[in-house]
Every structure is written in structure tokens, then in C-alpha cells.
Amino acid sequence: MTDIRKLINQLAAQENNLSATQFIAPCVRGGKVRTKVAGIIYTFTPKPRNFEGWGIFQPADEKIAAVVEEPSFPQIAEYLQLLKPLRLRLAYPLRSQTWLAYPVNEADMRQRCGYCQPIAVNLVTEGAKFETIIARTDGAAWWFDECDRRADPLITDKLREQLKQVTPPEKLHFRRLTPEMRTVYEIVAQQAKEFAALQQQRRDEKLLQQALQMGGGELHEFVDRQDHWIVEWTTADGERHTSAISKTDLTVMSAGICLSGEDEKFDLQSLVGIVEQRYE
Template identity: 35%
Template sequence: MMARRKNPSGNPNVEDLLNRFAAEEENFLRREFLAPAMRGGSVRVRIGRVACKIQIEPDNFAGWGIFQPTSHTHARLVRRASLSERRTYLDLFPAVRLIVCRRQGNTWLAAAASGGDSRIRIEGMAPLRLAEEIQVFDCVRARYDGSHFWFDELEMRHDPAAAAYLRTALNHDIAPDELERPGLTGEERAVYELNYWESVGEEEAADESGRSPRSPPHRRRSRRLRPGEEPVEADPVRRRLRASLSHAGAQLVDYLERSDSFRVSFRVGERSFTSTVAKEDLTVQVAGICLNGEDAKFDLASLIGVLREGEQNDELYAVGDDGMDEEE
């Protein structure tokens, strides 16, 4: 047997490295792997010490998945990852506290909040990946893998009433320097001001104050809407839901976004309701009242007519998240 010649320089042997990587690739093909995936058909995995891009099928999958490699460059989805598997993955990375700022298309943008891992610095806003059931001004915990901030959970140590207060204030067009709730952090006030100026509109704000909207005066009165003018809504989802509800005479209160649906809270007259509707066409999935299994026959706007009629006849029975079980 011929002895392998030692490398006199002490540097790693290139042939050894290539052989080791080839062995790791073969081992990779034999095992399933977990990865977060965004729409677009690819994920990043680490084979040995090398980060590799893998094309996945189906290419429209978004979420936490378990994948089986079919080659060194492709993999297919086996199933969605369980909560415990997702937790194990997220715990590998440092935690960062963020404040949800706004939506950009289908992606939430977030800014740094106080606390979290001091090694990670964020300038401006960063995309918050795979975030569900969050709202603007929420304080969340994310995990940073060196490239992306992956949504972990709502920050339980943060007072959720602060975010609710800011959403209500923005809905009523309260100027940033008129916020009166004690305990708001500097980061929360900055995110609020960002949303406020976008909601008001730079041109109208400049006309009213006579100054640049990027340099607001110390005290500025809340802008009054002109007769017949609708408030400017920066969030496209909120704008869509508000339009559907207002067309039927209802008022949007709030919403939560899920992977394929919206959980919408709204008011009809003096009464509050919560329904779940499909993202694609706002078809009702869970009406929030008993419709004898015919929820899907209605969309969000037509549901309002049913609610009004049921209220007049005293025939509304709550079901779902806020009432009795739907199967009862």
C-alpha cells in the first residue's frame, strides 16, 4: 500500500477536501432536511461547511417544510414541519426583538426594538420572513440566521396594550406628538411616526403645516378630513377589507393575517363580530355565527346583510373562536 504524502505547507489537502465534500453530498441525499421556504421555489441548506441553494417542489410552497433531496440541487416537499421541529430549528439562531412597521406586498417589514442580541444591528427596516397573525406595532421575537429574520413568536414580555393603543391612535389620525400613553418606547414612537406621515400623506401634511413633512413641528394638530374625504390607508390589506365592509355598511376594527386567510374583526351598528375569510376572494370560511354549514356561500360583504337580518329577527348564534364550537 502506498503511503499518502504529507502536505509540507500544513494547509488542507485539496483532494481530501473534495472527497470529504463528495461524501457529505452523498450523505445529504439519504436524509430528509428541515428548511423555511419562501415562495419562489428554493431554499438554502448547509452541506458540510458550504451553503447551497436547493430548488424545491412544489415551487409555490411557503412555510416550514420537511424535504427529501432528489438530487444535489433539487428536493421535494414531504410534509409541513411540526411546531417542535420548527422550535428546534429556530433555537439554533440568536433572538432579535423587532417592532412590526408596515407591509410591503406580502411581506412585513420590522425595525429593531430595545433588547435582544446586541451583536445584531439593524439599520432601517428589515423583512420579517414567514410572519403570521401579527399586526402593525406588535413587538415580536425573530431569529437571525445570517441572511434572514425568521418570525418566531410575539414577544410575551412586551405589553400588547401598547400596540393596540398605537393602532387605535393611527386609525383616529392622532399626531405623533399627541400620543399620551405612558411607557411607549422611543422605537415605538418612531415606528408610529413613520406610519402616521405615510397615512396623512406628505403633500397634505406640508400644505397644512407649511413645513416639510419630514421635519414636523413640535406641536401639530391632528389633520381634519375634508367633507366626503376618506382616510388614507397605507396598508393594502386593511384598505381592501375596509372597502369590502364599508360598501355593506360595516366598520373594520382589526384583522389578523394567516397563511391563506384573514381573521377579521368588525362592527355592524353597535355589535362586534369576528369572521375568517379566504385571502383570494374574501369568501367566508368561518362566519362567526351559525349558518348551518353554508358559510362558503357568502363573501365578507354579503355576510353583512345576513348579520343585519339575523340581528333584526334575534336569530344570531355565535360560533367559532368567540362562541360555541362549530360542531355543536
């Protein structure tokens, strides 16, 4: 039978040891820190509550651990060496010191982690868009270790240059380009302000194309006119027309043919049928 008194004494001793323990841990703003004492994992709220970075903590009680001091670089390096590493390429910042990143080698990530996807890397203190870094995971989160000094900076420069030129991801081509580079470029492009107008244009084109195809027509080209589009399209037999289409609901503002002043009763999809019926 378990000696209850002995067990209580052991727990009391562990609590005393806990309050006297100092430990190093990384912490994101609004997050928690963890440590293991006598085989038991403890989770604490940091004090101050908004602390972010690496710290040496000391438990104030079973729920709160106060920051005692900032650890040295060798102490941080020793901690990180215990974690599983992975080479990643930075995409863009998510918040504060947390960046979204993508693996340099997808197969390597699958082998090491069992999955392959963009991941959030915390406490990124150096590096920039498209730079290669080494991050390490404790199984729950990824932590920045260092910039990868072995990486070719010319590739980073090339990706940035193509982004500045608003090169679409599918047209990205240069020597030594890998599928992973194209993927991270596409991730960045989706968030880059340089691509906002291009992305909107593609959405508009898809919308117009679908409406015309459902009616049996085909989009040739279109021009943006603030509240409407000037759309050039063709019927199934190749007859070309130009129509003004409302952005709000694809209502016909001007059909380009005589509809006896009833243009606005039709939308782009139904307009195709009206035009084709006119010649039957």
C-alpha cells in the same frame, strides 16, 4: 501529494449522503433553501417553486430540493432556538407573510446586530399592526418565532387608537411611550391611508411656504380648491393678501390685486415682489 482517487470517492460519498438527507428550513415565496452537509453549504431551489413556509426538504439533485412534508411545531422551535433572537414591533405587511418591523429596544439591536433599522420579518403567521413579536436571524434573513406574550397589549391598543384618530407622530403622547414606539408609529403612519390627506396637505404647505419665503413673503393659511389653492399670505411688512394659485406650476390665477389682467404671467414667488414694488 493529495490522493485524487480518494478525494473523488469522498465527494461521491457526500453526494450520495446529500440525496439521502432530509433537512428542515424556512422558505419565502420565490426564494431558496440552504443546508450544511459534511461541512459544505448547499443552496437549493424548492420544489414546488412557489413554496412558502416551513418544510422538510430532500434534495432531488444538487440544485433542487423537494418538499417532503410539513415539520411539527417542536421541530420548528428546535430550529429557531439555534438563531439569534430579537424583540420587534410589527409595522405593516410588505408582501405575503413578510412584515416590516422595528426594534422594541434600539440599543439592544445595535448590541446584538451591530446596526439599528427597520427590518423585514418573514413567515409572520400571527400578530398584527403594532404587536410585539420575537424574530430570529440566521445572519441573512429574519424569521418569525412567536408573539411576545410579555408585551403590554394596552400599548398596542393605544397606538392603534392614535392611528385611527390620525394623530401626527410628533403629537403622539401617552404614558410609557418610548422613542421606538414613536418611530414605528411614524413608519406605519407613512403608509396608512388615514394619513394620506394629511401628508399631502403638509407637502402642499411646504411647497407654498418655500415659494413665498423665496420671494420675501410668509404663508398664513391656504385652502384646497381641486385645481388650485386659495392662499392667504403676508408681505415682509405684514400686509395680508389672498391669491388663487394654480397647483400645476404655482402660476397666479388671481392675484387679489389689480395686475391689469396679467395675473397669469406671474407665479407665487414673483407675485410677492410685484406687490411690494407697488407700494414703493
